Amino acid sequence: MMSHRPSCSLPLPEWPWILQAALLPIFLLLIYGPLSALLIDTLGFIITEPDRALEILFLSSRRIGLLLQSIGLSAAVTGTVIAGGICAGSLIWQWRTGIGRYIFWAALLLIPLPFTVHALTWSTLLASAGILPGLLAPQQSVHPWLISWLVESIAFLPLGICLSTLAFELVDPDRIEAARVLCPDPRVFSRIVLPLASPLLFAGAGFLFVFCLIDYTIPSIYAANVYPFEIFAEFSTSYLPAAAFLLALPLLVVTVALVLLSQRPLKSVIQDSMWTRREWQPEFLLPGWFVAAQRAALGIFFLQAVLVIAVLVVLAGTSADLATTLLLAGPDSLTTVAVCLGATALSLPIALALASRLVEKKRISNAWWIAATIPLAIPPPLIGISMIGFWNTPGDISLFGTLAMPVFAVMFRFLPLAALIIAAQLRAVNPLLLDAASIFGRSRVTNFLTVYLPLILPGICIAAAGVFAFAIGELGATLLVIPPGHSTLTIRLYNYLHYGSSGSVAALGLMMTGIFLAIVSTGFLLVRRGLRTSRIHGDKPA
């Protein structure tokens, strides 16, 4: 059948091969170097201590229970977030030419807000409602799993909303309208819109499930022991990377399988979708119960956004030692900003090189897809453990014990995400514009700088803002590789949530949120400007 997009085998100008040849090995070294070292170490451990290895590999009933509980929590959170996302996202999509676009940007802004800030907000509210015994005693919670589910679902809701909105945006409006003249809207929504939006929804749900499963931040705050925390605890007591890896294997089997399963629909979305910017607004007449659910989901999102800021301001304002806290956290802020900026700056060129491989329709791109998405399945404690083994080498130029370690840890976790975002942007560029540039442009370098780069700038800005913002909240890997004498704001906030005073926690949370909002808003403003520019110059897929 006819294609809606001009045919072009490669949607980007050929890169200087030397740049590709230099950047892609760095990607492989950063991610697969530590993983390979961990694998070799584990093989050695199995050979030298087979009994111990078998003992760790053997799944005790306690560990089976822990794994099932973790999977149950992740499934519950994913189900809630995707259902809430579909409800709120479909409403935002229906309002896409009006207020919807602003709500979408607000949700995008809130996605990477650190888990610790969410935990602080909800601990405060739950303590004031008498559900928790006190703000700084969340670990005494009587409903650890329930509260973990609640807080994690709310923390991930903006992601669910953005994913769903994007999924609906990708549905060709003509296909919806063709159905609307034939059937009532509820049937059109369930039989046409949802199935056509399902590739991104499934991929999003798969990745979201994995993110929930590998992260222990929120459950550990509320004393819900999850499997990834067990990996951290094992390494903390034995200091044996191989033992931690063997312990993580059952979790890895689940997460890697899910990532590989989710990769296929995501790939089809990025490689085949028609990214439309047609100005249309569907006036769907949906059943009353669904409209109520849409409004409730959007209401919860707004409530969450307002509550986060309100709780932080109120708590910080009532703190007597606010100034002391902020002063004490000064060096941590500098470390945080340095790590985040370093990781962002180093990630972007590598992510761009990787993204250019991901959008190619060649057999080799399958291998790059696997290479790019596997890191998303690795639990953060295991990332930290593998990095310690790989980078802690004797010699004068060892990077171990320097700030390069947390920078690499953040890159390990979020560089693949940046590559996926940029790949989506590469596919949104109209290849005819690049063809025109190659005919009329002066040279490849000029074409790259004056045509190609401005066209993909929105994706690069989103990727940069995303890496920076997620880096602020990174805990699981950073905690293990942060050099002695240094700390990030997230680590300090995590520790305060266990031991500190509420005012200190709030002040830190406010500071983190301030840095986060300032950087991410700047990124998004640049994106919006870029989008406007590309629209003016006709960057529209045919």
Next chain:
Amino acid sequence: MIEIRNVSRHYGTVRVFSGLSLSIPDRKAVAITGPSGCGKTTLLRLIAGLERPDSGEITIAGRLASSPDYLLAPSERSIGFVFQSPALWPHMTVRENILFGLWNLPGSAREDRLIDLLNTAHISHLAHRYPHEISGGEAQRVALLRAIAPRPRHLLMDEPLSNLDDDLREAMISLIITIMDQEDISLVYVSHRRDETDQIADRSYLFRDGALREVSEVPAPGGSS
């Protein structure tokens, strides 16, 4: 009959048309031609209920269908719509695409109708194929069958042949004429090509600068009378 009375439509500050009035009689084929961007597609979308007029009203078979404050659901207007692109649903086979609009018929009636339509268009062999497994011309035939399957009283076609080559175009025109004769429906056909509209329509309207400038009776050899 479709009655359009004093309808205006703006996109932001851009006026598409203003105070437009038009009658489309039953069982007649009406063509609307005009340069790109003159408002042809917008007019079809207003008739189908996919957009709301800024002022004026549209009635279908004497019943109010659209006004600034009221919008009858598109599926309740007894209208079929064929877009410029086939817009087939990629997750459904040809058969499922055509059957989609027959959701309120009993199973045997649906199957009978499907067989009739596939035979008329000579594409019975494509019934179980997915849209990506058929050609552009075949896809446009399926889109036409899907639109007329529920036996609408009015069929709207928005430049349906613009992506086809001359041979396919001729074959498709012949199919449209056959269907018009068989189905006893009115047709509103939008195109910028006079040769196409002359073959299909009984009457032709020319859109220019947001207004109907010219009305011509076309001696349509194949159009319904």
